[in-house]
Amino acid sequence: MRRTLLDRILAPSGLRILFQPIFKVYGTTLTLHSLECLARGPKDTNIEPASVLFEYVRRKREEVLVDRVCVGAVMREASKLPGEPPLSINVHASTLGRDHRFTDFIVESAASFGISISRLTVEIVEHVTFSDGFVFLNAIEEMRRAGIKIALDDIGLGQSNYRMALYCKPDYFKVDSYFVKGSHNDVYRRGILESVLHLAQKFTANVVVEGVETVEDLATVTELGIDLVQGFLFAPPMPTDELGSSHLLSGHTGLEVSSEQLAFL
Amino acid sequence: MKDPLLTSRRILVVDDERPILFALRDYFSLKGLIVDCAEEMEEAQALLANVSYSLVIVDMRLTGFGGVEGLEVVGFVKDRCPQTRVIVWTASESSAVKREVHRRGVDRYIQKPAPLADVARAAFELLGAPAYA
Numbered sequence: 304m305r306r307t308l309l310d311r312i313l314a315p316s317g318l319r320i321l322f323q324p325i326f327k328v329y330g331t332t333l334t335l336h337s338l339e340c341l342a343r344g345p346k347d348t349n350i351e352p353a354s355v356l357f358e359y360v361r362r363k364r365e366e367v368l369v370d371r372v373c374v375g376a377v378m379r380e381a382s383k384l385p386g387e388p389p390l391s392i393n394v395h396a397s398t399l400g401r402d403h404r405f406t407d408f409i410v411e412s413a414a415s416f417g418i419s420i421s422r423l424t425v426e427i428v429e430h431v432t433f434s435d436g437f438v439f440l441n442a443i444e445e446m447r448r449a450g451i452k453i454a455l456d457d458i459g460l461g462q463s464n465y466r467m468a469l470y471c472k473p474d475y476f477k478v479d480s481y482f483v484k485g486s487h488n489d490v491y492r493r494g495i496l497e498s499v500l501h502l503a504q505k506f507t508a509n510v511v512v513e514g515v516e517t518v519e520d521l522a523t524v525t526e527l528g529i530d531l532v533q534g535f536l537f538a539p540p541m542p543t544d545e546l547g548s549s550h551l552l553s554g555h556t557g558l559e560v561s562s563e564q565l566a567f568l
Numbered sequence: 569m570k571d572p573l574l575t576s577r578r579i580l581v582v583d584d585e586r587p588i589l590f591a592l593r594d595y596f597s598l599k600g601l602i603v604d605c606a607e608e609m610e611e612a613q614a615l616l617a618n619v620s621y622s623l624v625i626v627d628m629r630l631t632g633f634g635g636v637e638g639l640e641v642v643g644f645v646k647d648r649c650p651q652t653r654v655i656v657w658t659a660s661e662s663s664a665v666k667r668e669v670h671r672r673g674v675d676r677y678i679q680k681p682a683p684l685a686d687v688a689r690a691a692f693e694l695l696g697a698p699a700y701a
Contacts, residue, residue, distance in 0.1 A: 308609060
């Protein structure tokens, strides 16, 4: 029988894991806050980009299976990194709503690779309304009890809305690059960023902005009071060996905002 | 020879027969088109949700069990990417399928077996490069 793309995803090393650093801005210095763990599909296939990969997985209705494979692959790769950087792992809300044992699976996977649970944040992503609110809420509760932090990804897009914020009471609100890119000269985007920050403060949560690619946008978000930043301006998603051999995981990242960039801050 | 009207335009070919995918990819690439190929319905839909195509050429029977997965692809294109043109190229002889395909607004329906030249002619017409027809 012919192998489908799903078979290729599920094959050993079918998924590649990349890590993109999230930095905390202190004045003009950046320190590593955590690593977002990103999956890429099998090489040289249509589903290599994450957006196509997960659209395919959702259309196959195989989020649970693939999210489990992703968690396993993340733990395996993260265990090869030096130090103990905090890790942020993407999981579909529908997986948490369907898989009663998903939290146990995360805990067991982390333990088998010697990764402390306190390093983990689960980033909840969703594109459709999940079916079982009770199972989902239970999963959130279990993760909290286990010591896993919760982030709500893509706040303001799709099903990642106020209702989801109430369900999750996240530790982090993540803002998609759509609202960040060009915010320096867009009063409406800045308005949205401010409102997310205000909302996060009410939840005693932090805001992470994705897609920071210019010093102007960096200056805008830091001026607003957002200090957790992620984007190509600082570091792209990197494979384990490249990240491991870089200076980014050492105590001091070596990254500083330059004097030229200071003019904006 | 590459036609400037075609260069950089992107098409998607959806078929579970790899020789057909290879043949169409080779042929249309030589004309300057960017050609993506998909064997599964969900793969095609995932691409269509993320990439803009000028034209989709789709078989009715794809990797799956129903035998009319191509209809789902046609429906997806017509709902989500109404500017994308669609050619159905199929061995199905069901008149019900044919009626349904036309009801969904497909631009051309070509019965297999048919020479590649027929598919190419229909494609170039729909892409506004009839010189190749």
